[in-house]
Structure formats: structure tokens, C-alpha cells
Amino acid sequence: MIVLEKLHKTYGDGTEAVKSIDLEIKRGEFITLLGPSGCGKTTTLRLIAGLEEATGGKIWINERDVTNVDPGDRDVAMVFQSYALYPHMTALENMTLNLTVRGMSKGDAAKRAQEVAKILGIQELLDKKPGKLSGGQRQRIALGRAMVRSPVCYLMDEPLSNLDLKLREQMRTELKRLHQRDRVTTVYVTHDQAEALILSDRVVVMDKGIVQQVADPVQIYERPANEFVADFIGSPSINFMVGELTDQGPCIVGKPVGNGNGVRGSGGVTIGVRPEDVLFAAPGSGVFDGRIEFTEPYGGVVYAFVAVEGDRKVIKNRDYVVASLDLHQPITIGASVGVSFREQRINLFDANTGQALSNGR
Amino acid sequence: MRSPLRRAFDVAAVFIVALYLAPIYWVVLTSIKPTIAINSAKPVWSFEPTWEHYREAFVRFEFDRALLNSAIIVLSATFITMVLALFSSYALARMKIKGADFMSLTILSLRFMPGVVIAMPFFLMFQRLDMIDTHVGMIIIYVGFGLPFAVWLLRGFMMDIPRDVEEAARLDGLGWISIIWRIILPMSGPGIAVTAIFTFVFDWNEFLFALYITQATAVTLPIQISKMIDLYNVLWGTISGAVVMQLVPMVIVVFLLQRHMIRGLALGAVK
Numbered sequence A: 001m002i003v004l005e006k007l008h009k010t011y012g013d014g015t016e017a018v019k020s021i022d023l024e025i026k027r028g029e030f031i032t033l034l035g036p037s038g039c040g041k042t043t044t045l046r047l048i049a050g051l052e053e054a055t056g057g058k059i060w061i062n063e064r065d066v067t068n069v070d071p072g073d074r075d076v077a078m079v080f081q082s083y084a085l086y087p088h089m090t091a092l093e094n095m096t097l098n099l100t101v102r103g104m105s106k107g108d109a110a111k112r113a114q115e116v117a118k119i120l121g122i123q124e125l126l127d128k129k130p131g132k133l134s135g136g137q138r139q140r141i142a143l144g145r146a147m148v149r150s151p152v153c154y155l156m157d158e159p160l161s162n163l164d165l166k167l168r169e170q171m172r173t174e175l176k177r178l179h180q181r182d183r184v185t186t187v188y189v190t191h192d193q194a195e196a197l198i199l200s201d202r203v204v205v206m207d208k209g210i211v212q213q214v215a216d217p218v219q220i221y222e223r224p225a226n227e228f229v230a231d232f233i234g235s236p237s238i239n240f241m242v243g244e245l246t247d248q249g250p251c252i253v254g255k256p257v258g259n260g261n262g263v264r265g266s267g268g269v270t271i272g273v274r275p276e277d278v279l280f281a282a283p284g285s286g287v288f289d290g291r292i293e294f295t296e297p298y299g300g301v302v303y304a305f306v307a308v309e310g311d312r313k314v315i316k317n318r319d320y321v322v323a324s325l326d327l328h329q330p331i332t333i334g335a336s337v338g339v340s341f342r343e344q345r346i347n348l349f350d351a352n353t354g355q356a357l358s359n360g361r
Numbered sequence B: 001m002r003s004p005l006r007r008a009f010d011v012a013a014v015f016i017v018a019l020y021l022a023p024i025y026w027v028v029l030t031s032i033k034p035t036i037a038i039n040s041a042k043p044v045w046s047f048e049p050t051w052e053h054y055r056e057a058f059v060r061f062e063f064d065r066a067l068l069n070s071a072i073i074v075l076s077a078t079f080i081t082m083v084l085a086l087f088s089s090y091a092l093a094r095m096k097i098k099g100a101d102f103m104s105l106t107i108l109s110l111r112f113m114p115g116v117v118i119a120m121p122f123f124l125m126f127q128r129l130d131m132i133d134t135h136v137g138m139i140i141i142y143v144g145f146g147l148p149f150a151v152w153l154l155r156g157f158m159m160d161i162p163r164d165v166e167e168a169a170r171l172d173g174l175g176w177i178s179i180i181w182r183i184i185l186p187m188s189g190p191g192i193a194v195t196a197i198f199t200f201v202f203d204w205n206e207f208l209f210a211l212y213i214t215q216a217t218a219v220t221l222p223i224q225i226s227k228m229i230d231l232y233n234v235l236w237g238t239i240s241g242a243v244v245m246q247l248v249p250m251v252i253v254v255f256l257l258q259r260h261m262i263r264g265l266a267l268g269a270v271k
Ligand SMILES: Nc1ncnc2c1ncn2[C@@H]1O[C@H](COP(=O)(O)OP(=O)(O)O)[C@@H](O)[C@H]1O
Pocket: A011, A012, A013, A015, A016, A017, A035, A036, A037, A038, A039, A040, A041, A042, A043, A044
């Protein structure tokens, strides 16, 4: 188990990269740090690895306070975005150095590396140097180097981002398979939400050095803790609409949009609805009427962009309501439709703070 | 097909190489010419090759001792310079030292001083310390004078080594010494080769300090060669023979290290 306690990092130049993070990572868990570039994911990972010194807070690994322990003594293995293989050593030497340094005999280390190589399908590459290997092969060697150690935890910093799309998907599946096989605790950093949602047991969404939400992928997607998370996750992104809270629940331009999970009160709210939860009906029968301006087919679905009729600005984050429809649903560009929303899937946010109202966190 | 411009470059390259090789060719030729042929007013193209000048260098000028002295002093100095440069350039390249850039430039600027400025104080100091005309004294001077440039040069190479690789090594459980020894050293192969060549060649040819500090026991090759010119006579043949013998080790060193300069330039550390 890894515990981050009020972990803080201010770099020498004054950049506050990580601001008081509290996080408990369970044994065997695959947890992903997700967030936009510069939000402090890498810094957090490097703090856990011991490559950066914390300027505040503590790090515990298996009940041991490792805040001031050398990286080599933390029993964690890291997979770098650049792979960071030793270019002058063969793949086998790359994989066994960390074993022989710790006193294992060359023979035993090689045997262990062979076992791991078999799992990763890289037996043929063991006597080659990194310079002779392709990106995907280097990636596997780097993974193998981490695996031979059987560490407490793997730390991976965007390990797939240097691979081309096909290979990336293949390695993603491979990572998932390996994790389900061995259940080694993994802290994974990515800015790619697909990777995060597919791989993780839990996702940590970060922004500006602050944890925004920690939850399983379904929760993150369906019950975002605030507007930032709601907006960051999902593609096309969520629709934010200007609403107000009444005793009957949330309304848009005076029309109730549903039960709103029982949230009652008064004042402004932001109503968040994912594109796939936008429904079309006959004009006049929805919450408001709109005109289908254009569509974007994308594989099995088609995105419809609907301009709201009337003068009031209803959509907060763009000019259209975006609906995700089945590719074969008949729609006509220029047609008027009544827009409504799948009631249980509506998310409410405080219009001022952006915090979710529906799930109360 | 090669473009005309490319051809012109090739011709120019050949010409320049020839220009540099010509004096060497001439020296080698002179070293095996009989003295009469050397001193003749007209160039002599056909002659009976002779080893006489080489023998003369050894017999009359104790060339063997100078050769040994130079070998001991220059090899030791180069080795010590490289070891010290390896560690200090690593520190200046990597560790979070305030003003590392300024420091390495300052260190380098020591090298801009004219040699005489340093030679005199060294002479006086060594007199006090009884180190005039000793191997140790010469080694100290060469290390001291060669280190700044070596550190500066090597630091540039080390800054090009990706940080990730070292960090991977730290996580793999290597300490600082092991990282330098097992990761940095092999990865800076080309940089080390270049630096070692510069250091060796400079020390091997160095004249001024050797002139001040050595007299008999620690006399080095360049000094010994200079003794072949006296008031009345310039022994061209002997000098040429000696110069050829001075050149050979340099050529060998450069050839040995050149391999390392090329290897490693294309090592695939990342991506
Ligand atoms: N060594 C460093 N020195 C100063 N600032 C840094 C350093 N490394 C990262 N930062 C800054 O810290 C913030 C977080 O960076 P990082 O953790 O790399 O983000 P991410 O991995 O999420 O993209 C950024 O603003 C970045 O510019």
C-alpha cells in the first residue's frame, strides 16, 4: 500500500507543481494519474519514485516512511516515457543489472530475465542492444526491466506515448493482461483519458497540482466531482447549460429538466449532460427547441450540433448542444427538434464554485 | 551521380589532406636520407636509405630515456587528468550546483593565461619543494594545466546524456560511483576519447613547462629534440628521426581512440 500524505512539491524556481496531495493506493491496484499537461502528474510520480524531494508531506510505502529514502531503496520500479534503456548494454544486461547490483548471481539473474522475457515474448531480443530494436521492442525491454525485480509497485510515466496508434493499443491491452495476471500495484501517468478509463481500477484526475477527483472509471465518467472533471473526461465533451434550481428541481429557461437526483433549492446551477444523454423529440415537446446545424459522423455514431432557438444563452461552454446519436438514426440538417435529456444522467454543479451538487462527493 | 559541387569538395578535401601530409612525408624522408643527401643544395630524390639518424638519436642523445620520461609523464598525466575530469565534469554537468556554468567558464579561462605566467611561479615553488626535474613535478603541472580544458570539454558531452538513463540507474539501485562507472563512463565513450586525445597530444608536445622544470632526469622528448640544435650545427637527419619517433605514439593513440569516437555516437538510448 502506498500512502501520500499532504504531499507537496515546489521546485527551485518557485513553481508549485504539486499542492498537498492526499492519496491511498491499495495493494494490487492499477491507479492512473490523469490530467492536462503541466498539472503535476509526472512530479507526483517522481516524488513516489524518490527522484524528486518532497517539499512537504510524507510518502509511505507498505507502512514504511520513505519520504527521505533513496530511489534505489524504495523497492519501486519505473518505466520511463523515453524507456531510458542503457544503450551500451544488451537487453539481457539491461534487465538484469538491477538484480546483480543487489547481489543476485549472474546465472540466477539471467534465469529470472528469461522467465520474464517469455511472458513478454522477447526471448529473441535478449542479446541485442537497444539501438538495434524498434520502439515497441524497447518498450517491452523497459517493461521487462521493471518486472524482473518483482517490486512493490510499478511507476509508469506515459509509457505508451512514443508508440504509434496500433502498437499503443496493443501494448495497452498487454499492460491490462499483465496486471490482471500479476496484480502488481501500478501507478500510471497519462494525459490520454482512453488509456486511463480502460486500464484503471481507479482514476485520479488532477489539475494545477490539485487532485480533483479519485474514483473508478465509471464514477469519473458518470458522476464527475466538479465541472473540471466533467469537462476533461469524455469526447466530445459534456454539454454545460445555464440552469436555475427550484423547489421542483433544476430548470432551464423555466422548464424543468427532471428530478435532478432530488437536489432542491434556489439559485443558479450548471447542468451537465453528456452528448449520448441528449434526446431528440418533436419540436415543442422537449426542454427547449433547437435546429440541427451540422453533423459529424464518427464510426458507429454521429454527432449532431444543435443551435438553441431563442435569444437566451443556454449553452455555457460552446455555441451548440452536442448530441451523440446512432449512425442510422434519421436526422435532417436544418430540422427543428425538441431537445431533452436522459433524466438520471443529469449532473448538477454549483454555478459559482463548479462543485457537483448531485452526488455531494 | 555526384554533383559537381560535391566533386569540388572532394578535390578540395584531398588537396587539404595532401597539404597537411606533405611535411610529414618530408620529415620521414629526411630521417632516412644520408646526411650528404640532406645537406646537398639540390634536392636529392634517389639515395640509399639509412637508419643512421635513428641510431644517432639513441646513442648520442639518450633518446630512450627521453622517450621513457615522456611516456611516464604524459601517460600518467593524461590518466589522472581523465579520472579527475570525469568526476568533476559530471558534477558540473549534473548536480544542482549554483553557478555551474559560471564555474566551468572560470575554470576554462585559467587556460587562457600565457604559459610563461604559470611557468615562472611553478619554477619557484618547485625549487622550494625540491621538485625541479622530477617526473612527479611534471605530472602535477600537466594535470593542473590540462584539467580545465578537459573538464569543460567533457562536461559538454555529459550534458548530452539523457537524464532518464541515470534516473533509471538510480532506481535500479546503483550508487553515484557505480552510475559514473557503469553508465556515464561507457555512455560518454566518444567524449572521453576526444578529451583524452586532446590531453595526450597537448602534453606529449608540450615544450615550455618542460624547458623550465626539467634538466636531465625528467627530460621529455620535445626538450631532447631541441638539444639537437646547437650553436654550430642543426642535425636535420637526427631531428627528423626523433620527430618521426615522437609522431608514432600519437598516431597510435589517435587510431586507438578514434574507434570509440565513432562508436557510440548513434547509440539508441531513447525512443
Ligand atoms: N524540474 C523542474 N523545475 C521547475 N519546474 C518544473 C520542473 N519539472 C516540472 N516543472 C513544472 O511543474 C509543473 C508540473 O509539471 P509535470 O509534473 O511535469 O506535469 P505533467 O507531467 O502533468 O505534464 C509544470 O508547470 C512544469 O513546468
